[in-house]
Amino acid sequence: DGQSSSTTTPAPVPRPRKRSGILHMNDEEKQHQLNQQRCNSKWHGLVEGNLIVKQGLVDKRKGLFARRRMLMLTMGPHLYYADPVSMTLKGEIPWSPQLRVEPKNFRIFFVHTPNRTYYLEDPEGFALEWCKAIEEMRVNTYGVSPTTCT
Numbered sequence: 370d371g372q373s374s375s376t377t378t379p380a381p382v383p384r385p386r387k388r389s390g391i392l393h394m395n396d397e398e399k400q401h402q403l404n405q406q407r408c409n410s411k412w413h414g415l416v417e418g419n420l421i422v423k424q425g426l427v428d429k430r431k432g433l434f435a436r437r438r439m440l441m442l443t444m445g446p447h448l449y450y451a452d453p454v455s456m457t458l459k460g461e462i463p464w465s466p467q468l469r470v471e472p473k474n475f476r477i478f479f480v481h482t483p484n485r486t487y488y489l490e491d492p493e494g495f496a497l498e499w500c501k502a503i504e505e506m507r508v509n510t511y512g513v514s515p516t517t518c519t
């Protein structure tokens with residue numbers, strides 16, 4: 370009857386699997402990002418030439434007081450923190466396979482290291498994003514967690 374093709378639904382377009390950002394870039398793409406960072410980021414001079422994967426202001430509590438710091442997760446990996454007013458590097462949370470993140474709520478998260486637990490608060494409420502990014506970096510660097518000893 371000649372009417373058969375009028376109501377066919379289009380075939381689904383296969384979507385490329387979305388793998389998140391910088392961790393899965395090839396060397397050429399990383400080099401490009403690094404050049405962009407060198408030209409565009411005022412933090413570039415503080416991260417020892419490492420590519421910043423995620424950055425944001427957090428309050429880092431030590432004792433009674435908290436200091437507002439720019440926290441920067443970079444390739445390496447590193448977790449640098451800097452004073453956003455003086456634009457100076459204040460320190461670094463040491464990476465190791467034992468590093469663990471623990472979200473407490475939408476603002477507060479802990480970074481556990483063998484010698485210290487860092488108490489961090491994201492005033493904008495993206496603590497879970499921080500935990501996800503740090504954990505992804507951990508898995509990417511050291512592999513999935515070893516089986517727990519009993």
Ligand code: 4IP
Nearest residue numbers: 429430431432434435436438450451459460461
């Ligand atoms: C400081 O408190 C700051 O919280 C420091 O953080 C912290 O160092 C100091 O701990 C702590 O005594 P005050 O500024 O109130 O004196 P930052 O380095 O970000 O300025 P870290 O870097 O270790 O958190 P100590 O124990 O490390 O000195």
